Amino acid sequence: MASMTMIQAIRSALDVMLERDDNVVIFGQDVGFFGGVFRCTDGLQKKYGTSRVFDTPIAEGGIVGVAVGMAAYGLRPVAEIQFADYFYPAYDQLVSEAARVRYRSAGDFTAPITVRMPCGGGIYGGQTHSQSPEALLTHVCGLRTVMPSNPYDAKGLLIASIECDDPVIFLEPKRIYNGPFDGHHDKPVVPWTGVPQSEVPDGHYTVPLESAAIFRPGTALTVLTYGTMVWVAEAAVRETGIDAEIIDLRSLWPMDLDTVVDSVTKTGRCVIVHEATRTSGFGAELTALVQEHCFFHLEAPIERVTGWDTPYPHAQEWAYFPGPERVGAALRRVMETA
């Protein structure tokens, strides 16, 4: 057990899986000798050799395409897309191939691949280093989409993803790679050290897919969120003093609906928070699910707090980012509804 950053926890998961399973191979842009632009694969090529951990050409479609082919052979590829903003050239290989090969071959071929991609803003990355494209992935039947909010979950979920026989998209909120971020960008950066969720066991363990976590128990309302926004929601709860229950979905789709339904049934109020743009965002699906399953328990309309329906701007980053003030205002509004 040691305190790890998200980056160290992800590296530890990859290390464990390279060690345990000869079929695990890791590749992507700059992941080999250099160890990745965020250092998640640092040292792994040296330890496991260039046949197991290697650089690829800059071709996201190629990266996911060869992963599908390797999986057809029997490997368990773990591919890195340098930024989620760059996965679009791979969309065809994900949607038409990885996600459907099991279905179209009636289980004859499968694609047990894991595609890691850093996502989310808060680093002044502008529109090409800030996007949260999860809704483009949760919309695809056959894909699993996962997003951890802390080092412990990152390692356990990544191992579960690699061991999973389905294709898994593993989204890594880059703003919390090195410390939790509550949305107060003008305050000093907080490291992971000392945060309970940064205590990570050395060896193998999993956090099961399709299991949400009750990040903070509460009775007044339910906040459904994931990734960086878990920490932002917690700050909003702290600052408003509203006794909200924060659910960290962790697996976005397929998801743990029971935990969600139990919570909203109990609290009767629901606020959904994500960083991605609003329209047809994953929050729309969550809103529909809550409405379908909890309608008669709801005491107020469901609210969504999201990024605006614009590309992620560079200079106006903090006006775009749904920070604790916007989340807090939504919590108050939902509580004020009789």
Next chain:
Amino acid sequence: MSQCSPLKLHVPEPTGRPGRETDFSYLNLSPAGAVRRPAIDTPPLATVDVADALVRVLDDDGHAVGPWDPKADPQLLVAGLRAMLKTRSFDARMVVAQRQKKISFYMQSLGEEAICIGQVLALEPDDMCFPTYRQQGILIARGYGLVDMMCQLLSNDRDPVKGRQMPVMYSSRRHGFFSVSGNLGTQYVQAVGWAMASAIKGDTRIASAWIGDGATAEADFHSALTFASVYRAPVILNIVNNQWAISSFQGIAGGEAATFAAHGVGNGIASLRVDGNDFLAVLATSRWAAERARCGFGPTLIEWVTYRGGAHSTSDDPSKYRPADDWQRFPLGDPVARLKLHLLATGALTDDQCTRMQQEVDEEVVAAQKEAESYGSLASGHVHDASTMFDDVYRDVPAHLVRQRAQQQA
């Protein structure tokens, strides 16, 4: 039964790494003046030898030699040198400004200045460029204001792209400079589309497409080659092979088994491999390609062999993956020093004039920086108002964004 031993994955490795010198013999250089100059209507496949050699004009003493000598007007070369010096001075100051946290990010073009500047001097002012983030030299050579460039970098409220993009992602239709995308390779095939449009409309303008060695792996690069070849599009397809794509060397992009220029020949495109640090070779081959395109003989692909003299960006530390003195040992030298040597050798410039030119560009850059900084920066909060974030998503602001803007401003 095959006698083969078990298969093994080949992963290209550079010869040089931190602490281990690069063996640059892989570059396969030709002597200055040695490569033939084909006729401008040459069939694409007949350029296969030029795609495998290296067009060079300047010899070690700074003299122009061989069939590619552009016999350029000395004043044009002096203008080229001035634009290169200005670009280098601009870059150096912006790297420092980033370190001082005045700007959030920067990418310099150190060592590659001759390529886009030489090409722009071979183009007409209204020919259209589709650049990457490393062709600031185009804007400088075409006279885009340094203050405007810096306001973009500072993301202040005079940023012509309103703070929408990270620093260096300029856009200027007026200067034939397409909006820089962060997504690699997309502009390459768009340039082919622009060139096709010029042909569709019976225009005389041509397009100039830009990409790095690394990004040639993207599908858009290969689509560009196919479309350019099929429609004989009036476009120059530039590949800036600066040997590195962040930490991966050009072998990972496919440069180990064949030159990048050879990709063009295989697609039915006339292709040249050129010393990108030789301003005269850049000018001569760019003129050849521009004339070929404008005369309707179709596209030319040019691989420019050069070296990324600086870090990939201000977020990068190249000492982690390549030898620290790699650029000093790069056999094609420094494009600025080589052009200077030529101008001194031919008497087009004196030492004093060179020194004065350096002083003038430095003063111009310093003055521009002073003015641009007086308009504030992202760090000082002098940015375009948040309400402008909702503009330009569509031509008019639709109802849902009117609502969101009101919420945001509340």
